[in-house]
Amino acid sequence: MKAWRVNELGEPRDVLRFEEVVDPTAGPGQLLVKVLAAPANFPDVLLCRGEYQIKPPLPFTPGVELCGEVVAVGAGVTRFEVGDRVVGNPELPAGAFAELTVMAEENAYPAPSSLDDAEASALSIGYQTSWFALHRRTQIKPGETLLVHAAAGGVGSTAVQLGKAAGATVIGVVGGQEKADYCRQLGxxxxxxxxxxxxxxxxxxxxxxxxxxxxxxxxxxxxxxKSTKCIAFEGRILVIGFAGGTIPTPGLNHALIKNYSIIGLHWGLYKRYNQQAIYDCHAELTRMADAGEIKPLISERLSFDDVAEGLAKLGEGKSIGRMVFHP
Structure with missing residues (x-):
């Protein structure tokens, strides 16, 4: 099969190579999946650079989420059968930017029938992150005002949709007119x-x-x-990541004086501490998708030939919305 691989660390455009590799196989508790669609995510850029918290051994294939069709199951798998359409997260170092990949059964979820392959592929990391942020780490209420930074990006766009679905007034901050237009389409x-x-x-x-x-x-x-200058009394600042490249050093005296909370979210930790919460979240996201309350807005549907260039655009801040690759 063919797969994009990183043999040395660096910028995606420089280090990604489309290579012929041995087909993977499903071990115990795993699914062998034919990749139908795989979106670009900022963690993929960081993986190429060696800056992500997970550092797979070289060489590896990036791609942290996908929609795929199960073509084989390993021993002990009970939740899925051959032919099922699934979404979720593959097992690094064998990521989603390949014709075939392997997923642990617990990291796979049924693909909503209301979404096509590209839309379904974008339903796990971004939407799960924003759902946990808005509904579990802080309980957003109807009538509240939500400010979303990078609101035309992979996770920001999901926060806009989920905020609107929760009954909040949503303010999106973006960089550039095209991204502003995309953010308005999100609602x-x-x-x-x-x-x-x-x-x-x-x-x-x-x-x-x-x-x-x-x-x-x-x-x-x-x-x-700057967000600390426009946070309301009893407001909450959700720390999701540092795509701008600079980790801020909060003034805790300021949080005390203005009476606001600083709340961190590391979605991946729920896989370790509360897997059931992720299953429950996916069930709710599926319900919302089927009801038309949320729908991933795919800005670019590209071929697998475009993976390196697409990730480069994402890393340079030049992409808009969700970019999805199809083998």
Whole structure:
């Protein structure tokens, strides 16, 4: 089979190679899956650079989520059969950017019938992250105001949709007119282009000086620091990641004086401590997708030939929305 592989660490455009490799096999508790669609995620960029918290041995195939068809099952598998369409997370170092890959049974979930392959492939990491952030780490309420940074990105776009579905007023912060247009398609009530506007000023004017109840921050750096200037009384700042490259150093005295909470989310830890919570979340996301409450908005559907260039665009901040590759 063919697979994209990283033989040395670096920028995706420089280190990814489309190579012929031996077909994988399903071991005990595993599924062998034919990849139908695999989205680009920022962790894939970090994996290529060697900057992700998981560091698979070289050579490896990136691609942290997929939609696929089960073609074989290993001993002990009970939840899936050959022919089932599944979504979820493959077993690194054999990631999703390959014709075939292997998934642990516990990391696979039934693909919603209401979504096509590309849409379904984007339902696990981003939507699960935002659902846990908004509904478990903080309990967002109807009528509250949610500020989403990188609102046209992979996880930010899911936060916009889930925030709207929860009855919140959603403000999206993006960089550039194309991303602003995409964010409006997602349903954001207000979209701020950080390249031409100071989001703190716009937010405070929009909320009559009250500020926002919840900040969803996958960026870090200045995005976090400025968010502390427009957080409401008893507000919550969700720390999702540091795509901007700078890890902020919060002033805890400021959190005390303004009476807001700083809440971290590491979605992957639920796989270790509470797998059932992930199953329950997927069931709820499937219900929402079937009811038309959420729908992954795929901005680009590309061939597997475009994986290296697509990940490079994502790493350079030039991509818009969800980019999905099809073998």
């Amino acid at each position: 954001a009530d207000l979209v701020i282009d950080r390249r031409s506007e100071d989001f703190v000023e716009v937010v405070n004017e929009f909320t009559n000086g009250r500020g926002v109840d919840v900040v969803y921050d996958p960026v870090g750096g200045d995005a976090y620091m």
